[in-house]
Amino acid sequence: MPDIRHRVVISAPRDRVFAAVATTDGISHWWTRDGVQGESREGSRLQFFFGKPDPAAVVEVTRLRPDVEVIWSCVEGADEWVGTTLGFDLTQKDGDTVVLFTHAGWRSPSEFMAHCSARWAYFLLSLKSYVETGQGTPFPEDLKF
Amino acid sequence: MPDIRHRVVISAPRDRVFAAVATTDGISHWWTRDGVQGESREGSRLQFFFGKPDPAAVVEVTRLRPDVEVIWSCVEGADEWVGTTLGFDLTQKDGDTVVLFTHAGWRSPSEFMAHCSARWAYFLLSLKSYVETGQGTPFPEDLKF
Numbered sequence: 001m002p003d004i005r006h007r008v009v010i011s012a013p014r015d016r017v018f019a020a021v022a023t024t025d026g027i028s029h030w031w032t033r034d035g036v037q038g039e040s041r042e043g044s045r046l047q048f049f050f051g052k053p054d055p056a057a058v059v060e061v062t063r064l065r066p067d068v069e070v071i072w073s074c075v076e077g078a079d080e081w082v083g084t085t086l087g088f089d090l091t092q093k094d095g096d097t098v099v100l101f102t103h104a105g106w107r108s109p110s111e112f113m114a115h116c117s118a119r120w121a122y123f124l125l126s127l128k129s130y131v132e133t134g135q136g137t138p139f140p141e142d143l144k145f
Numbered sequence: 146m147p148d149i150r151h152r153v154v155i156s157a158p159r160d161r162v163f164a165a166v167a168t169t170d171g172i173s174h175w176w177t178r179d180g181v182q183g184e185s186r187e188g189s190r191l192q193f194f195f196g197k198p199d200p201a202a203v204v205e206v207t208r209l210r211p212d213v214e215v216i217w218s219c220v221e222g223a224d225e226w227v228g229t230t231l232g233f234d235l236t237q238k239d240g241d242t243v244v245l246f247t248h249a250g251w252r253s254p255s256e257f258m259a260h261c262s263a264r265w266a267y268f269l270l271s272l273k274s275y276v277e278t279g280q281g282t283p284f285p286e287d288l289k290f
Contacts, residue, residue, distance in 0.1 A: 002150075122270065
């Protein structure tokens, strides 16, 4: 099954990057300011909103290892997303944090997958900017493409 | 074999996007201002420079279909790049151009591939910005990550 995989280096310690990907407040600063609902703990669900009354995606938090790893399983959303797995793997390297992001288990290498791949890279750079400067570019302030 | 695939929509007609990916001058405005040497025609080679005396990559132009498609085969460069294929597929959609970029044929889904995946998305947004506004972010003005 084809996967999306991106590696981004962030000039900040791991705990700050972890807080940005493992808390609803953190996620709202780089992915969607429109709303992240739910509880970010293993076994709970998170809902992500992008300008519509219904969430664009619902995930189950399947792993949360402080400062090391976050894994979500997509349970609702775009057809092609349901059943996929999203992961943020954090590694300390000198004073930086290496983020290895994976959106795995796509059924086919579709054009929508290629769209999401570019979008994820964009939002990971938003994550980098948020952690390093306090200012990200989450929806709806994101560049549309 | 794992592939990198990104889809980006550019608000410009196809011929302008084609000129940006199929000419040495065009490429220098969004990928590397440090130097693109060679001739962009089928069967010729292009060399891409990134701040060092030797090119970081050398490709053979294997297909050049005006306003439709550019395909390069990597013949020199990073070990993991040699033997891979890079493609820009252009489709008109209303007044926009949909770019489907593929960097295919990687031997394994390595961390370097994940790095290149995020880098390509960044440079495709540089391509978009260059075509739409005249201003890209090629090396060495690129964001480092």
